[in-house]
Amino acid sequence: MPIGKLEPFDLNSQKWPAYVRRVKQYIVLNEIKNELRVPLLITIVGQDTYSLMCDLCSPAHPESKTFDELVNLVAQHLEPQRSEIAERHVFRLRRQRVGETLTDYLQNLKHLATTCNFEANLEENLRDQFVSGLANEAMRSRIFAEKDIKYKEAVELALALEAAERHAEVSGALSVGVQEASGATSSGAEEGLHQARTRRGGSGRGGSGRGAQAGAGSAACWRCGKAHPPDRCRYANYNCDVCNKRGHLKVMCKQVRYGNQPFGRQNFVCEPEEISDDEDIFNIELMAKGTKPFFIKVHIDGYPVECEIDTGSRISAISESFYKQHFIHKPITSQNILLRSYAGSPIESLGSIAVNVTLGKVTKKNLALHVIKNGSRPLLGREWIRALSIKQISFFHEIHEDSIVTRLAAEFPEVFTDKLGTCKKTIKLELRDREPVYFRARPVPLALRARVRAELERLEAEGTIYRVEHAEFGTPIVPVVKENGDIRICGDYKVTINPKLKREYYPLPRIEELFSTLSGGEEFSKIDLTHAYAQTILTEDSQPYTAINTHLGTFVYRRTP
Structure with a gap:
């Protein structure tokens, strides 16, 4: 055998x-x-x-x-013959992404290095790119302080710093929970990354002096739950996913904490990227009469499965018994993921399996389906919702597809796409004189660097900008924070090419002329283009004028900025 x-x-x-x-x-x-x-x-x-x-x-x-x-x-x-220069260029551009662990980042670097032909200089190149691409500025500076550090030593030091940072966050959250939980058991305090809190109010301004002072000294931030003053919280400008109000995260929302929701059972996973590096599964009983959970039927490896919709959960999961009944032939891959219930008790995850999922005409392969020991009904989370392109969810009726929208999407697939559209006409920038104007990159606040990096990577990935090593023109950027917390990259062109541009003066029509044109019409339509300016291509000779200088290097716009 x-x-x-x-x-x-x-x-x-x-x-x-x-x-x-x-x-x-x-x-x-x-x-x-x-x-x-x-x-x-x-x-x-x-x-x-x-x-x-x-x-x-x-x-x-x-x-x-x-x-x-x-x-x-x-x-x-x-695997046809690859260009060594191109492969090394891709290797040099690799940076640690937001939320990416050091081990995953290092694994990706090693994978890219296999085609770079570094030979004897492999470890030296890995060390240099590993350190320069770190997302944590403090960690990079700490490694820079070491003299003649080797590749393995740099990796070990970075991993130790990452572990120490996580331990400090967990210890801080644990200490706050212990101080605030009146009458909580010691076992609950040891378990919980969740902090036990009392409701604010009740005693008024004239409350008991000692108790009020003690509580104020150890109070957690009411915006995110961590141990710091609310006026210094990084999430002050974030919008809550539940009540849509600015200033706090959904885990601290009163509607979630105090149960102002219709009766029913909802499973959802707290946002780990917003609060800590751990993931927590919550199982909440909402104390009101009314609606039942929402379900959708998908085909998993050809087998129809009715899953509960849960937009609060990042993962999709099934119970161990459901796995043994339908997917026992698939091997389970262990995952380094920590799951906890709302009460803080751990939930045992056996790992995940890779499955092919079909919803309507959309089929996605190798999606992760987590297997939970003693779990409940199948759960469909945000990862699958995004992958299966579920755009419309009705919370009063069953989830359904709009037949008109579906028919139009099938007839005009190039319009109903997540990718940027492209206008057929290009734009040419005419300057009065071509004398280069160059300004160095302005410093970016440390609190915004991660989001600015993520936005630049998104623009580069979709082809709006591309990186260059040298540019005669250089415009500093101004990062603008949107209402939802995202970043808009704006070039300060008023100090560079705006004074040099030859403008085309076009008279705007008066309101009387517009009404005269629209008179007699019965049906009117409106078009709302996503990133409308970015859908117009610049001519090749105009692109160098739009170069922007950032703390990550110089980029040039391929599309209109």
Whole structure:
């Protein structure tokens, strides 16, 4: 009986060399003869890869080739020769993303370095890019202070600093919870990342002196729940997802804390990226009569499953019994995730499985479905809601699709897309003189740096801007905070190219002329374009004028800023 098992090769994974190494180990482990290596490879790779081999070997057949010839044919097809300069350029641009752990960031760097041909200088290049791409300024400065630090030492120091920072946050939250919980048990205090709080008010300004003073000294921020004064909270300009009021997060909202919701059972996960690095599953009983939970039917690996809609949960989950009943054939991958109930008791997660999910005409592959021990009904969270493009949810009736919108989306798919549209006409910037004007980047507040970085990465990913190493023109940026807390990147062009622009003067029509044009009309439509200015392309000779200087480097607008 053979030892081990090899699954068919997935052409979409593009990891042929790693698969071949596993095949060779399987051959060695089972002492397979040389004349049987080709039949073994053809048998285990699967139908799709075998069809590819037949196409690559045509007019001959794969059976007529040697093992090494088949391996090389598939490798050359899946991984053509790459440009070393381009691969190193991509490697140098890699930065730690918001919310990305150091281990994930380092793993991605190592993956990018495999095609850079660093050879003997691999660890030196990994060290330099790892440190320069850190999102935490204080951590980077701490590593810079070390003299002649090696790659492994830099990684160990960064991981230690990250662990210390997390421990400090958890310890701070725990101490606040213990101080404020009157009569709480010691076991509850040890468990809880959630703090026990009493309602504000009741005693008025003339409350008892000692009790009021003691409570004020250890009070948590009413905006986010952490231990700091409310006037210094970073979430002061954030909008609550529940009441839509500015100034606090949904976990501190009165409607969530005091149960001003219709009766029913709601499962949701607290935003870990907003408060801490841990994730908490809440199971809330809302004390009012009325509505039941909302459900939607999706097909998971072809099997119809009725899931409860939960926009407060990031993950989608099923119970262990449901997994054993329908998905026992799928292996569970362990996840480094911490789940806690509303009371603070831990919820055991067995890991997650990768499934294919279909809703209507939308199919997504390899979505993560978490398996919870002693869990309840299947839960559909925000990750799946975004992936399945669920745009409309009715909280009074069942979730349904608008037939008119669906028909229009099918007829004009290029209009109903999340990507930026493109106007057919390009814009050319005419300057009175082409004498370069250059201003250095202005300092960005530390509290906004992460969000500015995220916005620049989004603009670069969608093709609105692109990075350059040198620019004759340079405009400083002004980050503007939107009402929802997002960042808008604005170039201060009034100090650079605005005075030099040749303007086209166009007379605006009067209101009488507009009414005269619209007279006799019966139906009127309105168009609201997303990022309307960004849908117009600049000519290539106009793009260098729009260069902006940031703390991350120089970028040039491909589209109208």
